[in-house]
Amino acid sequence: MSFTASQLPLLGGRLSVDFVNATPPNAELSWERLIHFLESTDIVSAERGAQLLTLPQSAAEALLLKSRRLGYALRKAFAAMLRKQKMAREWIDPVNEILRITEGHDELVGQDGAWKIEFIAREGGLDWLLAAVARSGAEIIAEGARARLRLCANPHCGLFFYDNSRTRRRRWCSMAVCGNRSKVAAFARKHASARNTP
Numbered sequence: 001m002s003f004t005a006s007q008l009p010l011l012g013g014r015l016s017v018d019f020v021n022a023t024p025p026n027a028e029l030s031w032e033r034l035i036h037f038l039e040s041t042d043i044v045s046a047e048r049g050a051q052l053l054t055l056p057q058s059a060a061e062a063l064l065l066k067s068r069r070l071g072y073a074l075r076k077a078f079a080a081m082l083r084k085q086k087m088a089r090e091w092i093d094p095v096n097e098i099l100r101i102t103e104g105h106d107e108l109v110g111q112d113g114a115w116k117i118e119f120i121a122r123e124g125g126l127d128w129l130l131a132a133v134a135r136s137g138a139e140i141i142a143e144g145a146r147a148r149l150r151l152c153a154n155p156h157c158g159l160f161f162y163d164n165s166r167t168r169r170r171r172w173c174s175m176a177v178c179g180n181r182s183k184v185a186a187f188a189r190k191h192a193s194a195r196n197t198p
């Protein structure tokens with residue numbers, strides 16, 4: 001799956017997985033992309049997102065650096081889990097750092113006739129924007145070997161996903177993108193070899 005500036009691959013099945021996927025490996029998360037992620041995942045409203053975009057560089061910088069640190073640490077941690085490698089303390093610290101500052105509680109909030117659980121931070125500031133991502137990442141890390149974290153079977157894709165399927169045999173980040181591409185390639189191979197058979 002290719003990344004474009006406006007599209008976010010939100011198919012990871014868990015918030016922290018989507019957060020990791022939002023930044024391609026070896027690329028840096030930009031402020032615009034971070035806000036786009038927060039909006040797309042309903043962490044902030046479009047209105048709040050627009051406000052955040054107009055923040056002065058000095059105010060945005062600290063959150064952006066923390067977001068990059070968190071994303072990098074989660075990517076490393078998830079990759080280690082897939083390879084059944086030991087978790088390094090340096091990947092855990094950025095997660096704990098956010099969990100620590102974002103003390104708060106959950107609250108039921110009514111919206112359009114439905115109720116949803118929303119996290120209410122005790123402290124103001126911008127760090128709470130990363131609270132749900134850090135919490136989601138912590139949950140997956142704590143699941144350890146039970147976590148159904150996977151890497152897309154397309155070697156050119158690189159997206160992580162959490163296998164929530166009933167059969168637990170999901171192989172692709174997206175059937176529509178990587179799954180189909182693989183099927184088409186397999187069909188072409190089969191077709192080609194059939195043609196070459198005397």
Ligand SMILES: [Zn+2]
Pocket residue numbers: 001152153154157158159172173174178
């Ligand atoms: Zn894929």
